[in-house]
Structure formats: structure tokens, C-alpha cells
Amino acid sequence: MYNFGDIYGNGQIKAYLRSSIANNKINQAYIITGGEGCGKTLLANAFAKAILCETGEACGGCVSCKTFDTGNNPDVLYISPTVKTGKTGTISVDDIRDLVCAPLGVKPFLHRYKVFIIKDGDEMNSSAQNALLKALEEPPDYGFFLITAVNYASFLPTIISRAITLKIKPLPDSAVAAYLTEKAGFTESEAKTAAAFAQGSIGRAVTLKNDAEFSALMFFAEQIIAGRYASIVEVIAAAKEFETHRARIDDLFDLLCLIYRDIIIYKACGGDDKKIIWKQNLKFIKDIAAKTSAPELHKRFDAVIKTIEVISKNANFTMAVEVMLLDLA
Numbered sequence: 001m002y003n004f005g006d007i008y009g010n011g012q013i014k015a016y017l018r019s020s021i022a023n024n025k026i027n028q029a030y031i032i033t034g035g036e037g038c039g040k041t042l043l044a045n046a047f048a049k050a051i052l053c054e055t056g057e058a059c060g061g062c063v064s065c066k067t068f069d070t071g072n073n074p075d076v077l078y079i080s081p082t083v084k085t086g087k088t089g090t091i092s093v094d095d096i097r098d099l100v101c102a103p104l105g106v107k108p109f110l111h112r113y114k115v116f117i118i119k120d121g122d123e124m125n126s127s128a129q130n131a132l133l134k135a136l137e138e139p140p141d142y143g144f145f146l147i148t149a150v151n152y153a154s155f156l157p158t159i160i161s162r163a164i165t166l167k168i169k170p171l172p173d174s175a176v177a178a179y180l181t182e183k184a185g186f187t188e189s190e191a192k193t194a195a196a197f198a199q200g201s202i203g204r205a206v207t208l209k210n211d212a213e214f215s216a217l218m219f220f221a222e223q224i225i226a227g228r229y230a231s232i233v234e235v236i237a238a239a240k241e242f243e244t245h246r247a248r249i250d251d252l253f254d255l256l257c258l259i260y261r262d263i264i265i266y267k268a269c270g271g272d273d274k275k276i277i278w279k280q281n282l283k284f285i286k287d288i289a290a291k292t293s294a295p296e297l298h299k300r301f302d303a304v305i306k307t308i309e310v311i312s313k314n315a316n317f318t319m320a321v322e323v324m325l326l327d328l329a
């Protein structure tokens with residue numbers, strides 16, 4: 001568990017951290033940033049385990065590694081938005097005082113470092129960040145901080161200046177798909193679709209496998225594209241269904257774009273299905289391509305893109321969706 005070898009891609013970051021450890025040139029604070037599910041926490045854990053390991057290589061066999069893998073290493077403290085308040089979405093100034101500043105005053109029990117892994121550090125408000133800054137400014141030599149975050153822009157410049165930033169890059173679709181088939185039990189077509197969808201994030205792709213709402217979104221997207229919502233009554237009902245998926249609206253629009261893209265490309269390539277991503281429902285793609293003219297497909301695709309734009313500009317959500325559904329029917 002938790003080895004640099006478990007992290008796909010991002011060879012530069014891994015090489016950099018390995019050499020930092022080998023040459024004993026370790027900064028006391030790092031911000032690990034990148035998209036949802038890209039492996040930030042895995043990298044933080046691999047790094048922490050390696051610097052605490054008695055051999056310096058995350059050997060897996062020493063007391064430090066064994067306790068680390070079971071989550072019982074006494075010199076590793078995990079802080080996340082839910083730890084203390086039980087509420088998702090915030091790390092308060094009290095959390096930082098009680099869970100970082102106070103324990104930082106106590107020397108490590110067994111190891112050279114006392115490691116603080118702050119997950120979703122972008123959920124710290126500015127007073128929490130200022131409290132953390134005090135710890136980062138003059139940490140005892142055993143203090144070591146790893147902060148993960150999607151939203152890098154939320155950090156105060158003073159925090160950023162105290163830390164080394166590691167930016168995890170998205171992986172190519174082919175690498176994500178390879179992982180999904182080799183390690184996560186996806187079929188090849190499931191893997192291709194999930195990889196196209198996850199935009200380089202293995203974590204995001206993996207969660208799609210048993211994601212019931214995602215399955216419902218796929219079905220809904222196909223119904224829309226098939227023109228099932230044609231009458232006013234049906235359009236109003238479908239717009240209500242959009243509303244129920246509001247939290248996943250980006251996924252729904254991504255699906256609509258992805259499937260339209262496939263239909264358009266399939267038609268443009270004269271019926272060659274090699275470039276289709278939505279392989280799990282090839283028949284659907286072929287049916288719609290056969291029934292619909294190329295200009296009409298482009299018109300519908302544009303209607304989806306336009307709707308995404310107007311919604312992003314805070315237009316009335318229901319109205320925008322209704323107009324789009326009428327365009328697509």
C-alpha cells in the first residue's frame with residue numbers, strides 16, 4: 001500500500017520526491033494539487049510513508065511502514081474537513097489549532113518527523129489558513145506538512161510561499177483505460193467510456209462503475225438524443241428531471257456532448273466505428289446517425305453547447321433546458 005509505484009504517470013514528481021528523500025533535501029511543507037480523484041491523497045500517503053520508513057524507501061516491512069499501512073502510525077495525523085466538526089466542507093481555525101498547532105508542540109513518538117496530512121486544504125477559510133501559517137512559519141525541525149487541494153487558488157499567497165507545490169497532471173485516456181481494465185475489473189468498453197469521461201482522473205473513472213445516478217444519466221441522455229421528449233408536456237417533465245440531476249448537471253451535459261460527438265464522427269467517417277467512444281451502445285449511435293442528417297446533428301450539438309453557456313451565465317435553468325429540449329426534439 002501507498003508506494004510511489006502505485007501512482008500512474010507523473011514520473012517527474014515521483015522522481016523529484018525520490019531524489020529529495022535520497023539526498024535528504026526535504027522541504028517541511030508541500031501542497032499537492034490536481035483535479036478530483038487524480039491521486040493527491042495517494043501521493044501524500046506515499047511521500048509520508050517513504051520519509052517515515054526506517055530504510056527511507058517505504059519498505060513495507062519496518063514498524064513505521066506497518067503501522068502506516070493500517071492507519072495507526074502515531075506520528076501521522078490526518079486532518080480533513082469532516083474530522084472534528086463532523087460537517088463536510090470546512091476546516092475551521094479551531095480545527096487547525098486543536099489538530100495541528102497543539103500536537104505540533106509534542107515531539108514525534110517514534111520517528112524523525114511528525115507528519116500532518118491535511119486533506120482538502122482548500123476548505124480552510126482564511127482564519128484557519130492564518131492559524132496554519134503560524135505553524136508553517138517556524139515549525140520545529142520534525143514538523144512535516146502535506147496539504148492536498150483541488151482549488152489551488154483558494155490558498156493565501158503566504159501559505160503558498162512557505163510550501164513547495166506539486167501539481168498532479170491528468171493522465172491520457174489510454175492510461176486511465178488500461179488501469180480500469182487491469183486493476184478495477186472494467187470491461188474494455190466500460191473502461192473506454194469511463195476514461196473518456198473522467199478527463200485523466202483514475203479516481204473519477206473508478207467511481208463511475210457502481211454509480212447508480214451515472215447509469216440513470218446515461219439512460220436519460222440517450223432518451224433526450226433519441227427525441228423522446230417532443231410534446232410540451234414531455235418537455236416540461238424532462239426539464240423537471242434535469243432539475244433532479246442538478247448536482248450532476250456537468251456530467252449530464254458531458255454525456256450529451258460525448259454521444260453527439262460520436263454520432264457526428266460516425267456519420268462523417270462513413271460508418272467507421274473505430275473512433276466511437278460510446279462503444280457500449282453502438283447500435284444507438286448507428287440508429288441515430290442513420291436517421292438524422294449531418295446538418296441537423298450539428299444544429300443539435302450546437303444547441304447543447306449554447307445551453308451549457310447560457311446556464312454558466314446564470315440564465316434561468318429550467319427555461320434554458322426547455323428551449324434546448326425543444327431544439328433537440
Ligand SMILES: [Zn+2]
Binds near residue numbers: 054057059062064066
Ligand atoms: Zn519501511
